[in-house]
Amino acid sequence: MRVALFATCFNDAMWPETPKAVVTVLERLGCTVEFPLGQTCCGQMLTNTGYAREALPLVERFADVFESYDAVVAPSGSCVGSVRHQHSGVARDCGRTDLAERVATGARKVYELSEFLVDVLGVTDVGARFPHRVTYHPTCHSLRMLRVGDKPLELLRAVRGIDLVELPGAEECCGFGGTFALKNADTSVAMGSDKARHVRETEAEVLVAGDNSCLAHIGGLLRRQRAGVRVMHLAEVLASTEADFARGQELGAEATR
Amino acid sequence: MSGTFVGMPAFPDAAREALADSQQRRNLHHATHTIRDKRARVVGEVGNWEELRVAGAEIKDRVLTHLDTYLEQLEESLTRAGATVHWARDAEEANRIVVELVRATGADEVVKVKSMATQEIELNDALEAAGIDAWETDLAELIVQLGHDLPSHILVPAIHRNRAEIREIFLREMGQVGTPAPDGLTSEPRELAEAARRHLREKFLRSRVAISGANFAVADSGTLVVVESEGNGRMCLTLPETLISVVGIEKVVPTLADLEVMLQLLPRSSTGERMNPYTSMWTGVTPGDGPQDVHVVLLDNGRTEALADELGRQALRCIRCSACLNVCPVYERVGGHSYGSVYPGPIGAVLNPLIRGTSTPVDKSLPYASSLCGACFDACPVRIQIPDLLVRLRTRVVDEKRGGIPSGEEIAMKGTAWMFAEAKRWERAQKGSELAGRALRRRDGLGRLPGPLSAWTDARDAPAPPEETFRSWWRRERGTDERA
Numbered sequence: 001m002r003v004a005l006f007a008t009c010f011n012d013a014m015w016p017e018t019p020k021a022v023v024t025v026l027e028r029l030g031c032t033v034e035f036p037l038g039q040t041c042c043g044q045m046l047t048n049t050g051y052a053r054e055a056l057p058l059v060e061r062f063a064d065v066f067e068s069y070d071a072v073v074a075p076s077g078s079c080v081g082s083v084r085h086q087h088s089g090v091a092r093d094c095g096r097t098d099l100a101e102r103v104a105t106g107a108r109k110v111y112e113l114s115e116f117l118v119d120v121l122g123v124t125d126v127g128a129r130f131p132h133r134v135t136y137h138p139t140c141h142s143l144r145m146l147r148v149g150d151k152p153l154e155l156l157r158a159v160r161g162i163d164l165v166e167l168p169g170a171e172e173c174c175g176f177g178g179t180f181a182l183k184n185a186d187t188s189v190a191m192g193s194d195k196a197r198h199v200r201e202t203e204a205e206v207l208v209a210g211d212n213s214c215l216a217h218i219g220g221l222l223r224r225q226r227a228g229v230r231v232m233h234l235a236e237v238l239a240s241t242e243a244d245f246a247r248g249q250e251l252g253a254e255a256t257r
Numbered sequence: 258m259s260g261t262f263v264g265m266p267a268f269p270d271a272a273r274e275a276l277a278d279s280q281q282r283r284n285l286h287h288a289t290h291t292i293r294d295k296r297a298r299v300v301g302e303v304g305n306w307e308e309l310r311v312a313g314a315e316i317k318d319r320v321l322t323h324l325d326t327y328l329e330q331l332e333e334s335l336t337r338a339g340a341t342v343h344w345a346r347d348a349e350e351a352n353r354i355v356v357e358l359v360r361a362t363g364a365d366e367v368v369k370v371k372s373m374a375t376q377e378i379e380l381n382d383a384l385e386a387a388g389i390d391a392w393e394t395d396l397a398e399l400i401v402q403l404g405h406d407l408p409s410h411i412l413v414p415a416i417h418r419n420r421a422e423i424r425e426i427f428l429r430e431m432g433q434v435g436t437p438a439p440d441g442l443t444s445e446p447r448e449l450a451e452a453a454r455r456h457l458r459e460k461f462l463r464s465r466v467a468i469s470g471a472n473f474a475v476a477d478s479g480t481l482v483v484v485e486s487e488g489n490g491r492m493c494l495t496l497p498e499t500l501i502s503v504v505g506i507e508k509v510v511p512t513l514a515d516l517e518v519m520l521q522l523l524p525r526s527s528t529g530e531r532m533n534p535y536t537s538m539w540t541g542v543t544p545g546d547g548p549q550d551v552h553v554v555l556l557d558n559g560r561t562e563a564l565a566d567e568l569g570r571q572a573l574r575c576i577r578c579s580a581c582l583n584v585c586p587v588y589e590r591v592g593g594h595s596y597g598s599v600y601p602g603p604i605g606a607v608l609n610p611l612i613r614g615t616s617t618p619v620d621k622s623l624p625y626a627s628s629l630c631g632a633c634f635d636a637c638p639v640r641i642q643i644p645d646l647l648v649r650l651r652t653r654v655v656d657e658k659r660g661g662i663p664s665g666e667e668i669a670m671k672g673t674a675w676m677f678a679e680a681k682r683w684e685r686a687q688k689g690s691e692l693a694g695r696a697l698r699r700r701d702g703l704g705r706l707p708g709p710l711s712a713w714t715d716a717r718d719a720p721a722p723p724e725e726t727f728r729s730w731w732r733r734e735r736g737t738d739e740r741a
Contacts, residue, residue, distance in 0.1 A: 007727050009677065013690050014720055016727035035731050040677040046670055048629060050651030054674035061678070086648070093652070144631035173586045177628025182712040184626065186273045189716040190590045191628070220717030223702050 003031045004066055006074040006110070009041035015212045018075050021239035022113060025126055026073065029117075038065040044082035047090055049179045056094045059087045063103050071120060072110045075235045077142025077210045080112040085145050112142055113235055114151040114210060124154045130240045131161030135204035137195070137218065139211040140173050152210055152234055159237060167207075168198045176217035189221070196221045199229055207231045261379060262407065265597030267622035272591040281417045285592050288416045292583045295529025296636070303525065312518045314640040317574035320476075320509050321564060327476045327509045328555065334479030338541025340551040345503075347558050352383035354554050355468065355501055359389055362499050362550070364466045370483060370490040371395030372470030373577050374503045374556055376408060376599040380468070391468070392434075392460045394489040396453050403430040409593030409601060411579040412527055417592050420444040431456050457489060467493035467548070471504045472576065473519060474553075477512050480540045481553065484523055484533050494537050500548035505556050507564075507573040519576065522638035526578035559612030568649050569611045574639040575604050581633035581643060587626060596623060603633035607646040615654050624650035665709070687726045694722040 003026060007019035019035075026033050043058035062083060066072045074080050084107045091100035117123050136156060142148045156164050175181070175191025182188075195218050199207050207222070209215050212233055219231035265271060275281065300306055320327050332342045345351035359367055367384065369375065369391055381391045381402075393402040400415040401408050404426045408414030415423070427438040427449065436459050438452040469490070473482040481502055483490050494500060510519060524533040542551050564570050582588045582602030593601030597619035598609045606623040615621050624647050633643040658664070663671075676682045697703075702718040705711065713719055725733075 009683070012727045013687055014722060016723055016725065016730055019727045020730065035728075035735070037728070037731075038680045040680055040683045041673075043674075043677070046674055048648055048651070049666070049670060050624075050648075050653075050655030051670045051674065052652045053656075054670055057674065057678050089645070093649075140628070140630035140632075144635060171632075173628050173630035173632070175586065175628055177630070180625065180628045182709070184269050184272060184587075185712045185715065186269065186276050187587055187591055187626075188628070190276050191586050192717070216720055217717060220702075220713070220719060223718040224704075224716060 001031065001070045002068075003033050004069040004072045005033050005035045006039060006042075006066065006072050006079070007035065008074055008076045008079045010213055011075060014216075015233065018212055018233040018235050021233065021235035022073065022075050024239040025113075025117070025128075025235060028127060029121055029123060031121075034069070036065050036069075042079045042082045042087075043090070044079055044086070045178055047082065047086050052090050052093055055090050056096065059090050059103060060096075060099055062087065063099070063106050066110070067102075067106050070109065071116065073113060073116045074110065075113045075210065075233060076212070077112045077139050077146055077148065078213060080110055080115075081141035081145035083107050083110045112146055112148060112210060114142075114148050114155055115146065117155060117238075118151040125158035126155065126238050128158075128238045128240050129160040129242045129244075130237050131163075132206050133163040133165060133202075133204045134206045134208050134237070135165050135167040135199060135202040136170070136234075137167055137174065137199075137207060137209040137214065138170055139209050139214045142210050143171060148210075155234070155238060156208065159240075160242075162237075165202045165204055167202055169194070170198075174214050174218050176214045178213070181217055188217070192217055192221045196225065196227065200227055204229060206237075208234055208237055210234045261382065262597045262599070265617075265619040267618040268595055268597075268626040269622065271595035271597065271619075272587075272626070275591040275595050278592075280419070280422075281592055282590065284417055284419045285589055288413065289583045289589045292413075292529055296526060296580060296583065299525045299529050299531055303521070309518060309522055310638055310640050313522045313576075313638055314571075314574055316510060316515045316518060317507075317576075317639055318571070320511065321507065321570055321573055324506065324509070324564065327511060328506055330476040331474055331479065331509055332555075334475075334477060335541060335553055336479075338479040340479065340541040340553050343552060343554045345554050345556045345558070348378035351378050351503060351554050351556050351558065352380055355380060355503065356383055356387045356389070358499070358501050358552055359384065359466055360387065362466050364389070364464070364499075366390040366392065366460075366464055367466040367468050367501075368392050368394050368460055368464040368493045368497065369398070370467065370469035370493045371398050371485065372468070372503065373411060373599060374470040374505050375468060378503070378556070378558060380503065390434075392457075392464070394457050394460070394493055395485070396450065396487055396489070399453055399457070400426060403427065403434075407594055408599055410582060411577050411600065411602070411604075412582075413579075414593075417594070420446065420449065423449055427452050427456075435459055457492075461489075461492045461496055464493075465497050466499040466501065467497040469494060469500065469502045471502050471508055472523065473510050473516060474504050474508045475511075475513050475516070476509050478540055480513065480538050482516065483535075483537045484520070485535045485537070486528060486530075486533055488535050491535050491537050494539060495547045497548055499550040499552070500539075501552045501554065503554045503556055505558075506560050507575075523576055523578055526576075526580040526636070526638040559614075562614070563608070563611035566611060569607070569646060571641050572604070572607050572611055572646060574641055575608065576639060578638055579604075580636040580638065581641075584632040584636045585627075586630060586632065587628065596626070603627060603643045603647075604641070607641075607643055607650060610650050610653075611646075615650070615657060621654050624648075624654060684728065687728060690722040691724055691726060691729065694724040697721045698724065 043055035
């Protein structure tokens with residue numbers, strides 16, 4: 001199976017440890033991973049802010065770059081949500097019915113990491129070890145747009161040494177919401193403050209989620225509060241192994257959001 | 258006596274103010290979570306809830322597709338049953354019709370059943386201007402009216418008030434307009450309800466005219482339906498001689514059998530009850546029983562604008578249950594007033610721009626008043642894709658602004674699109690972020706930043722860019738596969 005990694009623009013530029021972790025996990029499970037260098041951005045920020053016309057070339061580029069692969073995997077529920085749920089609509093609204101059909105077909109092979117691991121590879125134990133107290137926030141787009149359900153939790157439960165604690169009000173939005181975080185900063189922060197409070201209540205050391213953008217928001221609040229909780233992408237937890245600990249180089253430990 | 262939403266500021270400004278009201282935040286949190294949990298319980302016990310949602314959406318879609326036919330059928334059925342049908346293009350026309358009908362009876366006061374349509378057209382103000390007192394008889398609407406306040410929720414318009422505040426309003430205001438609240442009134446719900454009961458009873462027995470809306474209007478029989486909890490609506494619908502109902506044209510259902518679906522969906526989604534206590538149905542005039550002078554005002558007021566929007570028309574499926582408000586994380590924190598309409602929350606954020614247009618600051622800002630978390634769609638009993646509609650309306654707002662002097666946002670968005678249009682440009686931009694990353698070496702987060710970035714960093718630390726992006730790492734480690 002030819003698997004392409006769609007790093008997503010945010011992860012590519014800001015959180016390189018996350019796509020690196022995806023490569024580690026997929027290769028450990030026997031996949032051959034390619035990173036097509038023509039990829040840029042899925043255009044979600046443009047689409048969701050109302051700039052569908054500007055997003056259209058990015059929708060077309062995504063199809064051009066990824067069409068030939070058997071599977072495309074991305075460490076972001078939100079970006080995969082945009083590809084699967086929005087791309088054909090953007091093309092159709094811009095009068096490109098040909099492209100709309102093409103991207104609708106292509107989108108079926110685009111997976112969020114936990115979906116690919118559990119549904120396509122049929123794996124829940126990826127051989128990870130992460131001896132920390134962890135709580136998991138299901139991001140809105142993975143939960144309500146992709147309907148990944150418990151897949152990320154199944155993966156986390158199989159991690160050796162993990163102390164996984166339930167997050168109160170887990171399914172409530174953290175308040176990031178893309179440009180919502182800037183356009184309605186006060187409301188966004190009010191929502192995020194409640195999320196951060198729930199995270200602190202769990203006494204977890206690490207907050208895990210499948211979207212670094214949401215983690216940047218919650219993590220940014222937690223850091224400002226000097227809460228002593230770090231945030232980490234699911235992929236980085238799954239990439240951590242016994243060997244990393246032996247070397248004292250826990251993946252992602254130094255990465256912050 | 259009532260306020261008005263005209264001239265509301267844009268959502269973010271109104272929200273900022275609302276967020277600072279800690280009493281209101283507490284009231285809203287408590288109330289929304291209580292109803293949210295009740296709804297989840299009673300919806301969870303229905304095995305075929307998803308089938309019901311699909312059926313509800315299909316019934317409404319069928320009506321909306323053939324709205325002209327169903328409306329004419331409704332008019333015919335109503336007329337046959339002895340009611341008089343009036344058509345109102347907009348709020349002004351509807352208000353004029355109602356005022357004239359009340360004047361024709363010689364009455365100088367009316368009792369009102371809780372009605373979103375009459376709130377929408379601000380009928381009470383029109384009646385007041387014509388020297389007619391309008392008494393709200395729904396308990397929560399009474400609280401809003403006596404408090405010279407605005408509704409902040411579709412189902413529980415006084416959701417932003419707590420018991421102590423309601424007691425104060427009753428003690429201060431009831432005596433000014435009728436039977437006063439008893440001395441020594443406490444904030445016990447039972448006592449508050451009893452005070453309202455005494456206050457309203459006098460008005461029910463005296464008033465000769467009632468004004469209502471309708472939850473449903475059955476096309477083939479001409480039956481109007483009002484769903485309520487208190488029985489005050491039933492008093493208005495049965496005691497007076499004249500009954501005037503203002504009904505949005507999207508309220509039609511084809512047959513009585515369709516109510517089987519709708520009356521399962523509505524109470525569970527709305528109050529979190531299996532069945533509401535009072536469902537009143539009336540078909541024109543029944544000689545010797547109830548109002549003998551029955552009028553129905555069919556209201557457009559922008560609904561045909563929404564109907565003309567291929568995607569937007571699904572918003573007209575809305576049965577005003579308010580489930581989307583109760584699950585909305587934005588509504589829960591800012592309350593209803595920030596939306597500048599009697600239709601707040603997620604449905605208000607789509608419905609208002611669809612029916613009022615996107616010309617005012619508040620209507621332009623409403624499509625952005627959401628984090629697009631999707632909780633509203635999951636709760637909606639008629640499957641309105643609110644997040645998709647919000648995105649569509651954002652596109653409309655942006656497209657309407659095009660061609661003028663570009664805003665900072667437009668420049669930023671177009672610049673972003675340009676950068677991402679070619680992988681080479683994106684790589685060059687990454688070189689810049691790597692330089693910044695090296696300059697900020699060992700800083701793993703950024704505090705307060707100036708300019709537009711302050712919107713992020715006023716309350717949140719920002720991440721510092723890494724010294725090496727993923728793409729650079731891949732090139733270094735895995736060679737330069739230029740394919741694709």
